[in-house]
Amino acid sequence: VIVKLTPNVTNIIPPGRAAAKGGADALSLINTINSVMGVDIDTMIPYPNVNGMAAHGGYCGTAVKPIALNMVSELARDAEINIPISGIGGINTWRDAVEFLLLGASNVQVCTAVMHYGYRIVEDMIDGLNNYLDEKGFSSVNEIIGKSVTRVTDWGNLDLNYKTVARVNFDNCIRCNLCHIACEDGAHQCIDFTEIDGLRYPIVDEPECVGCNLCYLVCPAPGAISMIRLDDGSNPTSWRELSSHPPETMTGD
Ligand SMILES: Cc1cc2nc3c(=O)[nH]c(=O)nc-3n(C[C@H](O)[C@H](O)[C@H](O)COP(=O)(O)O)c2cc1C
Ligand code: SF4
Ligand code: SF4
Structure with missing residues (x-):
């Protein structure tokens, strides 16, 4: 059966x-x-x-x-x-x-x-x-x-220190602005603009980028946005570990 x-x-x-x-x-x-x-x-x-x-x-x-x-x-x-x-x-x-x-x-x-x-x-x-x-x-x-x-694991076991950011490859970018709009209205407002040879290109403010992939997904130009890993994998920590050893909080005393 x-x-x-x-x-x-x-x-x-x-x-x-x-x-x-x-x-x-x-x-x-x-x-x-x-x-x-x-x-x-x-x-x-x-x-x-x-x-x-x-x-x-x-x-x-x-x-x-x-x-x-x-x-x-x-x-x-x-x-x-x-x-x-x-x-x-x-x-x-x-x-x-x-x-x-x-x-x-x-x-x-x-x-x-x-x-x-x-x-x-x-x-x-x-x-x-x-x-x-x-x-x-x-x-x-x-x-x-x-x-x-x-x-496959529960999300609480995933490595919180796994850090990726979006990076724009200006050679492939067609300056359509979709990534900027997506990040501005749907993510973390961290795509600014830079000028190259008089043309305006998007540029990611990497410290502010949370690696959500949204800009990468909406980008219509192949190879214009890559997700880059910044951490070296040497210091993994999960939500489960963090929440089992919560940091001391201020009591106001
Ligand atoms: C027209 C139609 C009739 C179905 N009839 C049955 C059914 O009689 N019994 C059943 O267990 N599943 C039935 N299913 C569900 C399919 O067997 C399958 O589980 C489901 O469609 C997901 O697979 P798929 O995405 O390949 O279609 C039916 C699906 C369709 C589209
Ligand atoms: S990955 Fe997310 S947060 Fe980072 S630049 Fe793209 S849309 Fe913004
Ligand atoms: S979505 Fe892609 S092609 Fe459009 S501006 Fe952003 S990086 Fe360039």
Whole structure:
């Protein structure tokens, strides 16, 4: 029996453990995510319009992959769940499949992409996966299953001293200003301007940059912004460590 789990829960661990404890041979996830796709703003009837009424549907496809990867990896790193996991959700290509395998799925299922493009994409996925395994020197797909699981942890264990900043490469910058607007209105107001040969370019005030990546993500010019690591990794500390030894606070005495 393969128990299929819904993602419409706050925490995927309890249903996963319950299925394993109940004797399931394997888990599969995710099913679709409850969603309302939109509202026709002329008729004011939400979609899908079924004789004037709507109900929620199931969201699936590319957009749900990050949610599925998170849930698969959470189950894969749970010590109480030791049954195989079948990964589902937004798999379109062999690369997507590899990501699920690396995060602990021992096989994958494809729904939306096959509905869209037909079964032929499975052949492409098999070819791509085989090439990847050959390139990486693996003789079996089993060798990559779960290989990234130990790289996932709770955020409280991440290194707070891991310091990256954005840096602009003026040679590739097309001076569109998007990074400045994004940092100004959506991040930490630390992209200023500098003038080179009479032209205005963005420049990052590095001590103020928190490395949030926003400017890097909105930049349309390849190679114009790079995220640079500044720390040398020699002094890692996590929120968990910090909060277990809180600094002394002033009492006002
Ligand atoms: C039209 C449609 C019908 C589905 N019907 C079922 C179903 O009957 N039982 C089920 O467990 N999952 C069903 N699913 C969910 C899929 O099996 C899958 O878990 C989900 O769509 C996520 O994968 P995907 O992103 O590859 O589509 C359905 C999905 C779609 C799009
Ligand atoms: S990484 Fe974030 S904080 Fe740093 S410059 Fe870019 S948008 Fe601003
Ligand atoms: S978003 Fe990129 S291309 Fe545009 S100004 Fe900033 S660095 Fe230059």
